[in-house]
Amino acid sequence: MAHLIAYLDPGSGSLIFQALVGAVLAVVYFARSGLTQLIRKVRHNKRTRETSEEPSDAE
Amino acid sequence: MRNEPSSFRDPLSSLYWKDSRLYRKLSGASYRDYKLLMSSGLYAHLTKRGMLVRHSQIADSGDEVTIEPELIPVVSYPYEWSFAQLRAAALLTLQIQEMALAHEMSLKDASAYNVQFVGSVPVLIDTGSFEAYVEGEPWVAYRQFCQHFLAPLALMRYTRLDLGALLRLFIDGVPLDLATTLLPLRARLRPSMALHIVAHGVSQKRHADNHERVVARRIPKYNVLAILSNLGHTIEGLQLKRLATEWGAYYTFTNYNDNAFRAKSDIIRQWCDRIAPKRVLDLGSNNGQFSRVVLEAAAVEYAISADIDPVAVNANYVKAAAEHDTRILPLRIDLTNPSPALGWNNTERSSFRDRAQSDLVLALALVHHLAISNNVPLRQIAAYFRELAPALIVEFVPKSDSQTQKLLANRKDVFPDYTEAGFGQAFGEYFTLEKKSMVRDSQRTMYLYRAHAKTT
Numbered sequence: 274m275a276h277l278i279a280y281l282d283p284g285s286g287s288l289i290f291q292a293l294v295g296a297v298l299a300v301v302y303f304a305r306s307g308l309t310q311l312i313r314k315v316r317h318n319k320r321t322r323e324t325s326e327e328p329s330d331a332e
Numbered sequence: 333m334r335n336e337p338s339s340f341r342d343p344l345s346s347l348y349w350k351d352s353r354l355y356r357k358l359s360g361a362s363y364r365d366y367k368l369l370m371s372s373g374l375y376a377h378l379t380k381r382g383m384l385v386r387h388s389q390i391a392d393s394g395d396e397v398t399i400e401p402e403l404i405p406v407v408s409y410p411y412e413w414s415f416a417q418l419r420a421a422a423l424l425t426l427q428i429q430e431m432a433l434a435h436e437m438s439l440k441d442a443s444a445y446n447v448q449f450v451g452s453v454p455v456l457i458d459t460g461s462f463e464a465y466v467e468g469e470p471w472v473a474y475r476q477f478c479q480h481f482l483a484p485l486a487l488m489r490y491t492r493l494d495l496g497a498l499l500r501l502f503i504d505g506v507p508l509d510l511a512t513t514l515l516p517l518r519a520r521l522r523p524s525m526a527l528h529i530v531a532h533g534v535s536q537k538r539h540a541d542n543h544e545r546v547v548a549r550r551i552p553k554y555n556v557l558a559i560l561s562n563l564g565h566t567i568e569g570l571q572l573k574r575l576a577t578e579w580g581a582y583y584t585f586t587n588y589n590d591n592a593f594r595a596k597s598d599i600i601r602q603w604c605d606r607i608a609p610k611r612v613l614d615l616g617s618n619n620g621q622f623s624r625v626v627l628e629a630a631a632v633e634y635a636i637s638a639d640i641d642p643v644a645v646n647a648n649y650v651k652a653a654a655e656h657d658t659r660i661l662p663l664r665i666d667l668t669n670p671s672p673a674l675g676w677n678n679t680e681r682s683s684f685r686d687r688a689q690s691d692l693v694l695a696l697a698l699v700h701h702l703a704i705s706n707n708v709p710l711r712q713i714a715a716y717f718r719e720l721a722p723a724l725i726v727e728f729v730p731k732s733d734s735q736t737q738k739l740l741a742n743r744k745d746v747f748p749d750y751t752e753a754g755f756g757q758a759f760g761e762y763f764t765l766e767k768k769s770m771v772r773d774s775q776r777t778m779y780l781y782r783a784h785a786k787t788t
Contacts, residue, residue, distance in 0.1 A: 280341065280342045280343070280344070280440065281341070281440060281441050281472060281473065281476065283470070283472040283473070283474070283475055284475040284536055284539075285539040286532075286535040286536035286537065286538060286539035286540060287474055287475035287478075287532065287535070287536060288470055289535060289539060290531065290532050290535035290536070291470045291471065291474050291551065291559070292470065292549040292551050293535075294527055294528070294531075294532070294559060295470070295551045295552075295555030295556060295558060295559050296555060297527070298527075298555065298558035298559050298561075298562045299552070299554055299555040299558040301558070301562070302554075302557075302558035302561060302562070303554075303558075
């Protein structure tokens with residue numbers, strides 16, 4: 274990537290650090306959203322199993 | 333034509349005044365970014381939600397555009413904001429950056445000075461802050477965001493509520509190494525503080541002197557969004573505990589019973605109708621109770637509600653924000669040391685006196701604090717009020733009042749002139765008495781003054 278041209282000094286320490294913190298938080302973010310999806314899926318499956326056991330007039 | 337002194341850092345986006353109207357000129361790369369802001373739908377998206385100031389386009393030459401942004405009633409600065417105000421401004425900045433990224437744009441700065449309050453509603457005022465987002469680029473304003481918002485908010489929350497005033501000393505935000513030193517260990521150990529303040533500060537220090545040109549590593553958009561999301565959660569998690577200060581319980585310990593309070597409100601309403609001020613400056617407003625009484629008068633459009641106590645100002649703002657009030661601006665001001673003119677050439681940030689010019693000053697239960705706690709002669713208090721507005725509603729609290737007695741409890745009474753007669757004489761030098769009224773069920777007296785014609 275070309276070097277940044279910003280009118281504001283982003284700070285070399287801040288730029289280097291941002292790459293690092295971005296990577297760390299992306300993992301956390303990914304893990305968290307993955308976990309939420311998993312929980313949602315499990316709940317959904319459970320709910321569909323529960324509802325399919327009851328007589329349903331849907332569909 | 334006169335350049336706006338607060339705007340000089342970005343050469344491609346400049347502000348100037350002409351016939352008392354404010355214009356912004358955008359050229360070069362900023363012109364292309366402006367076009368993208370308008371065509372991407374981001375401008376419409378943000379202005380519809382009141383997050384970005386609206387403007388009208390005046391001229392477009394094909395490589396340069398002039399726009400006229402709507403004016404903010406009263407400009408205020410981060411070092412005058414309560415915790416909740418700085419927090420609201422921080423969250424606004426993050427939300428705007430997230431929306432910008434969704435429109436393939438990015439904020440090129442995250443200055444707290446780019447946010448202004450219309451009453452209690454924060455709004456971004458820098459239309460020139462947006463640039464086209466390039467996939468893989470870091471957020472150039474990350475450093476500024478941490479210094480302007482996160483560090484002072486953390487210090488206010490964990491160290492001392494009045495440390496927002498540090499922004500007055502450090503005009504480009506609180507240095508992260510200083511924040512690290514001032515934060516207690518339990519705060520530094522919180523993961524987000526350890527990252528964005530402590531480790532970030534260490535990285536800044538390590539690379540401070542080697543002036544290398546950083547060929548920044550590619551940062552995927554996903555990672556930038558993860559940083560924004562984490563900053564947002566961190567700031568949302570910063571909540572004030574219920575704090576008690578000297579003013580916290582003022583209205584439960586005042587010398588007013590309900591009758592006196594109602595009587596005082598009635599006097600203020602009547603006199604406001606008589607003076608018909610558009611803008612009122614309420615000094616020593618506590619939680620803004622009487623600012624709200626003033627706003628009931630038909631003529632009053634806007635009230636600046638200033639107090640020294642950070643808890644009271646915070647409570648004032650929280651109430652106003654809950655009601656989406658766009659007419660009351662709570663500010664934390666220490667009248668014994670109000671905000672001076674600051675920054676480059678002492679013109680970048682103007683003084684409180686210059687910005688607070690109003691049609692009426694309301695000074696209730698204030699004069700005894702200035703005169704006795706801070707030893708300001710009554711004559712100088714009158715002169716100061718005269719600088720701020722041509723009309724004044726002021727309350728005199730006599731020495732015999734228990735609140736005044738508290739102030740004198742452990743000191744010599746060196747205030748022989750602090751009498752009703754001395755008060756009348758001092759204020760008579762600058763003002764003409766128009767009305768005077770005892771407050772029922774109290775020892776206090778209210779005065780309505782109009783200024784003498786100003787002599788130079």
